[in-house]
Amino acid sequence: MTAPSDLRTTALPGSPELLRSVFRKHAAGVAVITARGSRGPVGFTATSLASVSADPPMLSFGVGTGGSTWPAIAAGDHVGVHLLGEHQRELAATFARSGADRFGPATAWRDGPEGIPLLDGVLAWTVCRVVARVPAGDHRIVLAEVLLGDPAGSGRPLLYHQGRFTGLRD
Numbered sequence: 317m318t319a320p321s322d323l324r325t326t327a328l329p330g331s332p333e334l335l336r337s338v339f340r341k342h343a344a345g346v347a348v349i350t351a352r353g354s355r356g357p358v359g360f361t362a363t364s365l366a367s368v369s370a371d372p373p374m375l376s377f378g379v380g381t382g383g384s385t386w387p388a389i390a391a392g393d394h395v396g397v398h399l400l401g402e403h404q405r406e407l408a409a410t411f412a413r414s415g416a417d418r419f420g421p422a423t424a425w426r427d428g429p430e431g432i433p434l435l436d437g438v439l440a441w442t443v444c445r446v447v448a449r450v451p452a453g454d455h456r457i458v459l460a461e462v463l464l465g466d467p468a469g470s471g472r473p474l475l476y477h478q479g480r481f482t483g484l485r486d
Contacts, residue, residue: 343477346404348411349377350396350425350433353388357419357433360385361412363476365397373462375444378455384414386456394430394445395460398438401471402483407435408474409481429464439469 328334344363351358364378375397379389389395400408410416410423419425419433428434429443442465450457475482 396432440467
């Protein structure tokens with residue numbers, strides 16, 4: 317592919333840094349994915365959540381294979397998907413931080429269907445059956461069928477933009 321001459325002076329070659337820089341410009345909703353691991357509940361903050369299919373109801377998310385949550389998602393049949401509200405910035409940060417006590421006293425949660433940890437106070441949650449784990453570089457794209465959920469939470473969504481958690485502006 318040949319780029320026009322004006323693009324060649326500003327365009328950068330594909331790299332992890334370029335991808336991160338580009339996606340800092342992309343505002344994304346914030347979710348926490350949870351699962352039941354061999355040693356208890358696990359989870360991580362995700363901004364890669366996407367609706368895949370209405371019938372059957374399916375969603376997808378990316379998970380790093382080097383992360384502490386990957387072994388539970390790789391081995392388990394079910395996951396919880398939680399959409400966070402703008403009042404949950406600290407919760408998002410906790411689940412994004414390596415080595416954090418994600419299910420410690422500061423996190424309100426309960427055991428849900430299929431043993432999935434469900435977070436309290438979220439805008440919406442679902443329990444899903446994992447149907448596929450697709451290799452994608454240092455990640456896996458997880459496809460999951462929504463089995464049940466609750467969209468009744470109130471508030472505005474939490475977003476991730478320019479490397480920080482933020483809310484919508486009117």
